[in-house]
Amino acid sequence: MHNHAVGTPVPRKEGAEKVTGRAQYVDDLHMPNMIHGTTVRSQIARGKIHNITFAEGVPWDEFTIVTAADTPGKNAVTLILDDQPFLANGIINHPEEPVVLLAHPDKGLLEKARTLLHIDIEPLTPIFSIEESERREQIIWGDDNLFKNFLIEKGDLDSVWAQAAYIVEDEYRTGAQEQLYIEPQGMIALANPAEGITIWGSMQCPYYIQKALLSLFPLPPEKIRIIQMETGGGFGGKEEYPSILAGHAALLSWKSGRPVKMIYDRAEDMSATTKRHPSRSRLKTAVAKDGKLLGIDFQFDIDGGAYATLSAVVLSRGTIHACGPYYFPNVRVTSRAFATNSPPHGAFRGFGAPQSIFAMERHMDKIAGVIGITPEEIRRRNFLKPGQTTSTGQTVRENVDLNQILDRALALSDYHRKRAEFAEKNKGRATKKGIGFASFMHGAGFTGSGERYLQSVVAVEATREGRVRVLSSSTEIGQGTNTIFSQIAADALGIGYDQIDVGRPDTAEVPNSGPTVASRTCMVVGKLVESAAIGLKQTLVNSGILKQEYTPKEFRQACAAYIDKFGMLKSTTQYEAPPGIYWDDEKYQGDAYGAYAWAVYVADVSVDTRTWEVQIDDFVALQEVGRVIHPVLAKGQIEGGVAQGIGYALYEGVTWKDGRMINNQMTNYIMPTSADIPPIRVFFEEIPYAYGPLGAKGIGELPMDGPAPAILNAIENATGASVNEIPLLPEMLMELVHA
């Protein structure tokens, strides 16, 4: 096997289109006879719909109008619990809940019409917090407001409190965060009973959309075709939400008989679509005199909003990651996902892990402070070692040395020298400097049996000219799917990177490789690409048309010969779980993930105590990732994730009023600009993972976990202020210090 493309910075596969403005995003597409669609939404959080009135001011007879009554099939979005309607059916459960859809050829008039349609709602009492939900004075979902709960137990936690030299207890909170992809959500639908449905749109998971439309419309899967357009960022925000938008566009098209385009503007996208789940973590840890962690009681609660969406899975990941890269002989993690009357929360890079890891990493620094040792020392005494088990009882099988990773991160960031210097130099200064770190791990792929359940398929097909097409439903959303698949296939086949094409994710053309989520695209689907490519090669070799060792030219000739003889050259592979992975869904125990990536992030901050503004002066991100497939893309992933983590920690606060996001404009929802982002220095280590393509693990979500706790640990080092909540805006830091 030649190794020319993997590991080298080949040009991004679709890069030329992107830098010249030729890449086609959904809003760039026009169709003959196309009309525009919009959504009329509830302005209040909870109530009963009494009336819909159409005020004067637009020619209503020109409009296509769709309500819940117009759904041909089941008015429920197929996801996990199918509790969310496409359109509210008499009951409102959150602000911005969609009630009526409108379509018209004139986009401007459509917007005017939207403001002239009034929905009369008799209010019911809403709830907006985890606390209100768990009090259960108002039941807004199911019997008990609980979407899901988990329990992880290990050892005998109740016995450790008596033996503990120290018991450290505290509560940590994280706020909602908006994905803020720069391309808003959008779909075009062409739907009619005779021909079926075609959807073009901005999305991460074409097959999720297909599945959602299957129950909404009385059509078989072959008649529901989903095509991904170039997608301007997703980060999880386009994992499940696009199914709703696609359903809406399809409903309007179904009724009007014309193609319908629906593009959200920024204000609607921010207030109506999903966000990261807010969380509350209550940790109680038993620590021995020598600093060894004896046990942890971790209560992890998240706010899921009004419908279940993916809360169960977010909760799962947060639960499993809660205990961090440390050895705890005794564990109890109780986790719950609660319903509130906010717009449903959903997937966002990290998916529960940033929330629980924030709590754990802040707590570790706290423990260190209580027992009088350094943040570094508390980690060293408790890092997981090969052979030890995680909270779910998974044995660490790879040769990871967290102490060495920590050593390297601290050296790269000049941690010890800076810590000493800052302590000295901060005296009498208005601007205080501090340095802090977070150590963490992130499991790639679906949890436990999830990958097995997905049964992902990838195909690789050759043309007569010897070009090879990779066919998978994994979408390019900026992370580099097209590029790494091409690299992997090229090296597996021993041909040039330029000989590979990646088929557009179009359900009529590509098999279901599972969703583009969970950091699985490289590690899981990339491995399938590798296998399918090897399968293609084997087919050629086994047929006798190609020798075992060959040149790219011979490969091309062999493709032509094979196709002339047999008509088609295609190799398909389906996922098989790696051997030795055991997961018990009932007890929530066992091997939660095939592989973990391990990391230490270090933040160097300045805090201006006159204004309580925090500036990050240097950031080191060191991670072990199995194998770096593309050095520039990998760095790009980490840097982008760190930037989002910095936003999560210091800038991105959602301002809620009666359950609505009221700072739903880019001028008031503060994302870091190029002037705010520090130098981000990225470094990799590689312990190859046997079941990843060329040893690669997943890295997409990993960088989201580290920045927030590292930064808050640094702020504590700088000012002594111990903050347990993010986003930490200057107003809050000021209040805490002056309290």
Added chain:
Amino acid sequence: MRAYVPDYELVAPPDLRSALETMASEPGAWRPIAGGTDLMVLFEAGRLPFHKLLSIWKLDELRGIDVTPESITVGALTSYTQILQHAILQREFPLLTKAASWTGGVATQNRGTLAGNIANASPAADSPPALLVYDAQLELVSAAGSRTIPYNGFHTGYKRTQMRPDELIARIRLPRSNRNWHHFTRKVGTRKAQAISKVCLAAVAELDGITFKEVRIALGSVAPTVIRCPRTEAFLTGKSINNETIVGAKETIVSEVQPITDIRSTADYRLRVTANVVEQFLLWTKFHACCGSSRWADAMADGAQDPWWNLEEKDWLEAFASHPKIGEKPVNDAVATQEQKSIGGASPKILAALAEGNRIYFEKFGYIYIVCATGKSGEEMLATLRERLFNDPGSEIRIAAEEQQKITALRLEKFSA
């Protein structure tokens, strides 16, 4: 995009006269639109209450920056980019050019106009505090004629101004002076760029040593309009900058502001930060009187012990440039006059040699000859100058920096006494 475009009317008058005639013919009906960086945002959010818009963007009569010995007159349609690139504005009205560089990003700066910033009348606008401390005047024009009013007082309430519905801002006049002002500004926003301010302070001070001869302070985002702070200004006038003064100034400024809690920040934060930034201004000014390097003064105000050698050459050069030449009569600089008094007895021949030596030195090194003059005679300083002329630039700048440090140390000591 939440506006229904056909509901709006936008016309472009060919010249200023027809623009003013249109506005006079239907007072209040036509809203002028320049670069659109405020009005178009409202328009797209579906919140623009004006449906008849008069584009004044092409009216070149309202452009241009006119410089006379007495004043600089900035045309209404001057963009932030044009302001921040103007060399004389940078030198003499740095708070205005700083504010222009803080407004939005480059694209906003290319389209946003100074008059637009004023007419939009937001208390959070970036340029107004600087205009207030520079005692700007506005020339307003209408079909009936023109009038010039002080900018201070132009804003009468939240988003309300003294402008009549048929008037346009034509020019903003900034009076020049050769007084030795110290200029300080700080904008506290939600992030480093493209941020609406939570607190914005602009201040200029004229000192005698470290005693205020005149001080002007303006604040944005802490009241329904941008404001001058007359009570704090009165409190500080005639006082020396010391701990007691700082405490008193903080108490006074807090009494002059009415911050609110809104989507961007809290009243409490704005209040505390206003006081802290005033303190920062006072400390900075005290240090800036000792050494003309702005970043040195920043670091000292922050509490640094001895930041001089951590600075860059450009900071040293800034400090050097704040001194009058040795042997030249310092203008409006009582401190320099005092420091150079030992030259007082020098003969005209020595003074002439010093002037010539200064010229040669400046030609070689690009900055003026810096020497700690206290206690030295004209002959001594001339001899040292002639020696140092032989140095290479790398060594000489360090020597000059050492001399500057001596000057600074003496001033610090003197002002602490």
Added chain:
Amino acid sequence: MPDAITFTVNGTQRTINDHPMSRLLDVLRETLSLTGTKEGCGEGECGACSVLIDGELVNSCLVPLLQVDGAHVTTIEGVSAYKIQKAFLDEGGAQCGICTPGMIMATVHLLKRNPNPDEQQIRDGLAGNLCRCTGYTRIFEAVREAIKPR
């Protein structure tokens, strides 16, 4: 009905009969089918809609059509930026690509004003263009690469 507006787009003169209050962004994307310029926010914050008007960088979502009468507009489709575009490709400056046209326009403008910007000038020059994917680091690398002499 107001008079038609005539302006030059990427070197070609166009006469447009759209409403004078139409956003230049919409005229470019819808009427002229130049879809390289993107809408990310409609409020002048993200810079995805950046174009050059008479050589100056502006957010086209904030420019009413009437005001480009007689002007020269350059979009990503017509800008001469090969070296910058290549640098973005080589250094990973584009991930999802939606901010990229605007980012390239802003870089063209920055380097025209200042062919050799330092770190801070690069950051300030691009501060009006938001990128959610890259964290800006690769973009800065791309600009540094683009200013190197050939």
